[in-house]
Amino acid sequence: MTPFLCLLAVPLVALSSVAFAQSDFRPGYVVPTTGDTLRGEVDYRGEQRQAILCRFRAAANGAEVAYTPAQLRGYGLAQGQHYHSQLLPGAVPQYVFLEVLALGTLALYHHADENGKLLRPQECGGVAGADSARYDC
Numbered sequence: 001m002t003p004f005l006c007l008l009a010v011p012l013v014a015l016s017s018v019a020f021a022q023s024d025f026r027p028g029y030v031v032p033t034t035g036d037t038l039r040g041e042v043d044y045r046g047e048q049r050q051a052i053l054c055r056f057r058a059a060a061n062g063a064e065v066a067y068t069p070a071q072l073r074g075y076g077l078a079q080g081q082h083y084h085s086q087l088l089p090g091a092v093p094q095y096v097f098l099e100v101l102a103l104g105t106l107a108l109y110h111h112a113d114e115n116g117k118l119l120r121p122q123e124c125g126g127v128a129g130a131d132s133a134r135y136d137c
Contacts (some may be wrong), residue, residue, distance in 0.1 A: 023055070027078040030056045030067060042077055047112050050083065051096045069095035076100075084109070 028042030040062065043055035054067040054075045067075070069085040075097070076082035083097035086109070098109035 025055075025057065025060070026080070028056075028076055029078070030054060030075040031073040032067075033071065033073055035073065042075055044077060044080075047099075050081070050099070051111055051113075054083070054097065069097050072097075074100075 024044045025041035026044050027039075029037050029039045030042070031037050038056070038058065040056055040058040041060065043064070044050075045053075045055075052069065054072060055064050056067060056075070057064045072085050074082065074084040082100040084100055084107075085095055086098050087093055087095050088111075096111060098111045100107065101110050102108040
């Protein structure tokens with residue numbers, strides 16, 4: 001193999017491994033809109049992906065199901081983050097998963113949009129998960 005082909009092959013191999021990212025399923029749960037908690041494994045991904053998609057499977061060899069925020073009340077990892085589905089107000093309202101930081105009389109959520117901008121609730125109307133939360137961008 002010529003040196004040129006060797007130099008060309010290295011970046012192609014590196015790029016192909018990025019294109020086929022590995023799943024990272026961890027013990028967790030999902031809560032469908034019906035309210036029943038389903039336990040199994042949740043695919044752990046980056047902050048922005050966690051906010052828009054939840055991949056779940058009931059068992060290690062089970063079929064994967066992809067859920068959007070409109071399809072779940074929330075989901076979480078057994079040893080980590082918990083997310084609630086909320087409708088974010090704006091020019092085009094959209095459902096997203098907000099990471100739960102604290103629950104109580106007031107709830108504190110964390111969310112970073114596609115530009116990395118943090119949204120913090122100023123006020124939550126009652127219990128966590130209330131639709132009346134307002135956001136300061």
